[in-house]
Amino acid sequence: MTTDTTATSDCAAPRRGRPRSEAAEQAIFAAVEELMAGGTSLPELTIEGIAAAAGVGKATIYRRWPNKEALLVDMVSRLEEPLPSATGSVRGDLVAMIEYMRLRGLAKRSRWVLKAALGQMHSSPELHAAYRERVIKPRRQAARELVRRGIEEGELRSDLDEDLVGDLLVGPILARSVLWDDSDLEDPALAVKMVDALLQGLGGPAARG
Amino acid sequence: MTTDTTATSDCAAPRRGRPRSEAAEQAIFAAVEELMAGGTSLPELTIEGIAAAAGVGKATIYRRWPNKEALLVDMVSRLEEPLPSATGSVRGDLVAMIEYMRLRGLAKRSRWVLKAALGQMHSSPELHAAYRERVIKPRRQAARELVRRGIEEGELRSDLDEDLVGDLLVGPILARSVLWDDSDLEDPALAVKMVDALLQGLGGPAARG
Amino acid sequence: MTTDTTATSDCAAPRRGRPRSEAAEQAIFAAVEELMAGGTSLPELTIEGIAAAAGVGKATIYRRWPNKEALLVDMVSRLEEPLPSATGSVRGDLVAMIEYMRLRGLAKRSRWVLKAALGQMHSSPELHAAYRERVIKPRRQAARELVRRGIEEGELRSDLDEDLVGDLLVGPILARSVLWDDSDLEDPALAVKMVDALLQGLGGPAARG
Amino acid sequence: MTTDTTATSDCAAPRRGRPRSEAAEQAIFAAVEELMAGGTSLPELTIEGIAAAAGVGKATIYRRWPNKEALLVDMVSRLEEPLPSATGSVRGDLVAMIEYMRLRGLAKRSRWVLKAALGQMHSSPELHAAYRERVIKPRRQAARELVRRGIEEGELRSDLDEDLVGDLLVGPILARSVLWDDSDLEDPALAVKMVDALLQGLGGPAARG
DNA sequence: TACTAATCGAGACGGTACGTCAAGTCTTTAA
DNA sequence: TTAAAGACTTGACGTACCGTCTCGATTAGTA
Numbered sequence: 001m002t003t004d005t006t007a008t009s010d011c012a013a014p015r016r017g018r019p020r021s022e023a024a025e026q027a028i029f030a031a032v033e034e035l036m037a038g039g040t041s042l043p044e045l046t047i048e049g050i051a052a053a054a055g056v057g058k059a060t061i062y063r064r065w066p067n068k069e070a071l072l073v074d075m076v077s078r079l080e081e082p083l084p085s086a087t088g089s090v091r092g093d094l095v096a097m098i099e100y101m102r103l104r105g106l107a108k109r110s111r112w113v114l115k116a117a118l119g120q121m122h123s124s125p126e127l128h129a130a131y132r133e134r135v136i137k138p139r140r141q142a143a144r145e146l147v148r149r150g151i152e153e154g155e156l157r158s159d160l161d162e163d164l165v166g167d168l169l170v171g172p173i174l175a176r177s178v179l180w181d182d183s184d185l186e187d188p189a190l191a192v193k194m195v196d197a198l199l200q201g202l203g204g205p206a207a208r209g
Numbered sequence: 210m211t212t213d214t215t216a217t218s219d220c221a222a223p224r225r226g227r228p229r230s231e232a233a234e235q236a237i238f239a240a241v242e243e244l245m246a247g248g249t250s251l252p253e254l255t256i257e258g259i260a261a262a263a264g265v266g267k268a269t270i271y272r273r274w275p276n277k278e279a280l281l282v283d284m285v286s287r288l289e290e291p292l293p294s295a296t297g298s299v300r301g302d303l304v305a306m307i308e309y310m311r312l313r314g315l316a317k318r319s320r321w322v323l324k325a326a327l328g329q330m331h332s333s334p335e336l337h338a339a340y341r342e343r344v345i346k347p348r349r350q351a352a353r354e355l356v357r358r359g360i361e362e363g364e365l366r367s368d369l370d371e372d373l374v375g376d377l378l379v380g381p382i383l384a385r386s387v388l389w390d391d392s393d394l395e396d397p398a399l400a401v402k403m404v405d406a407l408l409q410g411l412g413g414p415a416a417r418g
Numbered sequence: 419m420t421t422d423t424t425a426t427s428d429c430a431a432p433r434r435g436r437p438r439s440e441a442a443e444q445a446i447f448a449a450v451e452e453l454m455a456g457g458t459s460l461p462e463l464t465i466e467g468i469a470a471a472a473g474v475g476k477a478t479i480y481r482r483w484p485n486k487e488a489l490l491v492d493m494v495s496r497l498e499e500p501l502p503s504a505t506g507s508v509r510g511d512l513v514a515m516i517e518y519m520r521l522r523g524l525a526k527r528s529r530w531v532l533k534a535a536l537g538q539m540h541s542s543p544e545l546h547a548a549y550r551e552r553v554i555k556p557r558r559q560a561a562r563e564l565v566r567r568g569i570e571e572g573e574l575r576s577d578l579d580e581d582l583v584g585d586l587l588v589g590p591i592l593a594r595s596v597l598w599d600d601s602d603l604e605d606p607a608l609a610v611k612m613v614d615a616l617l618q619g620l621g622g623p624a625a626r627g
Numbered sequence: 628m629t630t631d632t633t634a635t636s637d638c639a640a641p642r643r644g645r646p647r648s649e650a651a652e653q654a655i656f657a658a659v660e661e662l663m664a665g666g667t668s669l670p671e672l673t674i675e676g677i678a679a680a681a682g683v684g685k686a687t688i689y690r691r692w693p694n695k696e697a698l699l700v701d702m703v704s705r706l707e708e709p710l711p712s713a714t715g716s717v718r719g720d721l722v723a724m725i726e727y728m729r730l731r732g733l734a735k736r737s738r739w740v741l742k743a744a745l746g747q748m749h750s751s752p753e754l755h756a757a758y759r760e761r762v763i764k765p766r767r768q769a770a771r772e773l774v775r776r777g778i779e780e781g782e783l784r785s786d787l788d789e790d791l792v793g794d795l796l797v798g799p800i801l802a803r804s805v806l807w808d809d810s811d812l813e814d815p816a817l818a819v820k821m822v823d824a825l826l827q828g829l830g831g832p833a834a835r836g
Numbered sequence: 837t838a839c840t841a842a843t844c845g846a847g848a849c850g851g852t853a854c855g856t857c858a859a860g861t862c863t864t865t866a867a
Numbered sequence: 868t869t870a871a872a873g874a875c876t877t878g879a880c881g882t883a884c885c886g887t888c889t890c891g892a893t894t895a896g897t898a
Contacts, residue, residue: 017847018889024849048879057850062881136389154415160406167393168406172380179383180345184376197369197377201410206363227867227869257858266871271860435873436863442875466853475876480855554807572833578824585811586824590798597801598763602794615787615795619828624781644842645894651844675884684845689886 020064027054028061029075036112070130076113077134090150091195097146098173099191105177106185143170156199169198229272236263237270238284245321279339285322286343299359300404306355307382308400314386315394352379365408378407438482445472446479447493454530488548494531495552508568509613515564516591517609523595524603561588574617587616647690654681655688656702663739703740704761717777718822724773725800726818732804733812770797783826796825 031054035045047068051058065071104110143166150156156165172194176184187193240263244254256277260267274280313319352375359365365374381403385393396402449472453463465486469476483489522528561584568574574583590612594602605611658681662672674695678685692698731737770793777783783792799821803811814820 014891016845016891018849020848021889046879047881051850055850057848057852058881059851059883060849063848067881132390151413154413156411156413157406157409158413160411161402163393164402164406165411167381167385168377168403168411171382171384172376174384174388175380176376179387181341184372190373193370193373194377197366197373198407199410199412200366201408201412202365202369202374202377203408203410204360204363204365204367229869233870255858256860260871264871266873267860268862268872269870272869276860433873434865434871436875438874439863464853465855469876473876475878476855477857477877478875481874485855550808569831572831574829574831575824575827576831578829579820581811582817582820582824583829585799585803586795586821586829589800589802590794592802592806593798594794596806599759602790608791611788611791612795615784615791616825617828617830618784619826619830620783620787620792620795621826621828622778622781622783622785642842643840643896645844645896647843673884674886678845682845684847685886686846686888687844690843694886 021060024054024056024060025064027056028064028071029078030054031056032071032075033109037108042112072113073130073134076131079110079113090146090153090155091199093146094150094169094195095191097143098169098194101170101173101177102185102190105173106182111182139170140166143167169195230269233263233265233269234273236265237273237280239263240265241280241284246317251321281322282339282343285340299355299362299364300408302355303359303378303404304400306352307378307403310379310382310386311394311399314382315391320391348379349375378404439478442472442474442478443482445474446482446489447496448472449474450489450493455526460530490531491548491552494549497528497531508564508571508573509617511564512568512587512613513609515561516587516612519588519591519595520603520608523591524600529600557588558584561585587613648687651681651683651687652691654683655691655698657681658683659698659702664735669739699740700758700761703758706737706740717773717780717782718826720773721777721796721822722818724770725796725821728797728800728804729812729817732800733809738809766797767793770794796822 028050031050032045035049035053040049045068047058047061050056050071051061061071065074140163144162147156147162147165147169151158151162173191237259240259241254244258244262249258254277256267256270259265259280260270270280274283349372353371356365356371356374356378360367360371382400446468449468450463453467453471458467463486465476465479468474468489469479479489483492558581562580565574565580565583565587569576569580591609655677658677659672662676662680667676672695674685674688677683677698678688688698692701767790771789774783774789774792774796778785778789800818
């Protein structure tokens with residue numbers, strides 16, 4: 001999302017003029033964090049306020065991001081650590097993934113920026129796309145690969161669409177963390193319960209015949 | 210959400226002065242629909258623009274709703290038809306509920322207003338609450354009752370938390386309709402596939418062994 | 419210069435909406451006076467500063483004048499009292515006119531606004547024209563009529579172009595009051611000296627011979 | 628006005644480092660001329676624009692002049708050729724001086740820079756002073772000396788203040804060239820008419836008794 | 837031949853003001 | 868009393884310049 005042309009590290013052309021200040025960039029990120037932590041709601045979060053809090057000129061912000069939303073999406077994608085994965089059994093990995101999402105949903109720091117980007121992402125198509133490309137897609141991709149491994153190893157049914165299975169696993173925790181209430185995430189055993197329920201099926205005696 | 214004092218029809222005191230124009234109210238709703246249909250993004254949708262499009266004074270809007278978000282939430286709750294339910298088997302009802310959500314997610318008319326309210330709902334706590342009270346809660350309630358019935362009739366497992374089962378059923382379709390892409394909703398058999406997969410479980414031979 | 423549509427008092431159509439606040443207008447004028455009196459130079463005189471000093475929104479200023487220059491030209495034309503004239507002899511009237519200009523040039527209140535408009539008037543052709551139409555032309559017109567009367571009554575030579583004579587009379591005092599220094603205007607007898615020197619001619623014995 | 632420390636040619640200390648580029652200086656002057664010729668109004672004439680048009684860094688301009696006004700005043704004083712003078716009779720010299728001013732007022736190249744400096748000179752006292760010192764004073768000085776010579780040679784009256792006489796001669800042409808319209812300068816015989824009218828006096832038969 | 841130092845172009849920096857837009861409120865006349 | 872209209876104060880928007888400050892690269896004189 002960054003407009004910074006130096007981002008492409010393999011840039012051969014010698015950059016001219018004064019280089020962008022890394023300090024300014026960090027100050028901006030820090031100011032956003034601080035403001036949001038201080039109870040500023042999203043529409044109240046203005047470029048002018050960010051600039052003032054960061055001790056930075058407005059132009060310094062606009063030079064990097066075209067608008068508030070782009071800044072937020074950029075922050076989202078920066079705070080994405082790689083998903084934890086690839087250790088024990090497929091079931092264990094699924095639990096780990098969902099537990100990771102649960103904790104992310106609980107963490108104040110990532111909560112607002114996640115919801116922010118989600119809420120504002122409908123403003124412009126390109127931001128919507130960016131958000132999906134940066135945040136949504138990697139998660140679904142990771143889930144899908146996990147599902148594929150599960151099918152290969154016989155831990156998951158092979159007669160279902162991989163994408164569908166992925167969404168059945170990831171959808172509920174996402175709904176709870178983004179759409180619904182924080183209190184729905186507090187059970188530490190939630191991930192285990194979810195995965196196990198999904199693996200074993202919800203059907204009762206009548207359905208199981 | 211409406212501030213309209215005439216809404217309480219059992220108002221004994223004879224209202225004095227010029228009565229509120231029902232035409233104005235309809236014009237406002239129509240203007241919002243029209244503007245959103247015309248490609249206006251949500252931040253671009255201004256009270257001023259709505260008033261102009263509706264041929265109405267701004268005060269006429271503010272007299273009814275305190276702000277833009279309240280107007281939108283009001284529109285959301287007005288377009289909510291009762292969930293279809295209570296006919297055949299529990300499995301059939303679950304499929305019907307999810308199918309209903311799928312079609313709602315596909316319908317252009319409800320899409321934007323749903324996403325709108327979702328996106329803006331983080332602005333103020335009271336709107337957040339209103340949206341949850343009006344839209345989220347009834348759905349989860351309906352799902353929970355369906356689950357309870359399923360458990361009673363033996364179609365669903367009885368050893369699981371009702372809320373958890375509800376979210377496992379509703380989460381995936383919500384994620385697909387709100388968070389992800391429209392293209393993920395196009396399969397007409399989606400609801401059946403989802404419900405059946407959930408009922409039978411995702412576990413393969415290794416898990417089932 | 420005023421954009422105010424109510425300015426044309428013979429407007430038959432009944433004006434709708436809230437009328438412009440006369441108080442706001444006066445506050446703006448007062449603020450400009452005060453700021454300039456307080457040593458604010460012309461480029462330092464900003465719309466933002468005026469609005470703040472007047473306790474008025476910027477839009478309230480822009481609703482009336484398109485820019486700072488138009489506001490100033492409007493102020494110029496408003497502080498123009500009618501030129502004093504038409505009493506005693508033509509010589510007496512000429513002295514009165516020049517004395518009037520001398521005092522105007524000395525008066526702090528009119529000095530800055532005169533110079534301001536003069537200096538900025540080259541920005542845009544239309545303001546230039548407005549300034550000429552409102553300020554310059556009436557003065558030259560008054561001078562020309564005085565000259566015509568002088569010619570009729572035999573107090574001025576009849577073989578010269580009226581405009582030329584007018585400029586010979588008015589030019590020096592204008593140059594002193596606008597282009598040059600304030601100290602050049604301090605002699606109370608200046609007007610008499612100027613008029614008499616001009617009437618009698620500058621030529622010495624050699625020229626007169 | 629130039630800040631250039633190399634300007635003082637008698638500088639003993641051997642300058643070190645790369646010397647200032649004469650080419651850059653010329654490019655700046657040329658860019659200003661070109662921009663003004665291209666219809667750029669004075670407030671539109673920015674340092675940034677000049678630098679871009681000249682293909683020069685902003686600092687290269689600021690290294691030479693502290694601000695836009697200083698640059699303009701410097702340009703004014705550079706385009707000042709010595710006043711033509713000191714030949715024939717005093718009357719002839721007066722005509723020559725006024726004719727010179729008339730042509731200067733008509734010349735496009737000097738017009739804008741003259742008006743520019745005039746208009747902006749009220750910004751800061753020091754620039755005002757500089758303009759007066761560089762442009763106004765030499766003219767008045769030249770006029771005054773001409774007047775003194777005229778008095779000595781008997782061509783001008785000896786009973787009048789020299790400064791007053793100077794201003795009576797110079798004021799009208801200045802007013803026409805700076806304050807008023809270009810069309811007032813078009814008569815080729817203007818200088819002769821002015822000087823003769825002033826020398827002979829404007830008084831008619833009644834005044835002349 | 838290297839070193840030193842001021843210059844060059846470019847462009848980012850923290851600011852200020854611009855002129856626009858919308859927010860939510862208030863004040864008109866008309867129904 | 869409500870309606871439409873439109874002015875009110877407030878404040879953020881995104882842009883343009885201000886005058887200052889790095890950058891890497893020149894371009895002299897000095898060593």
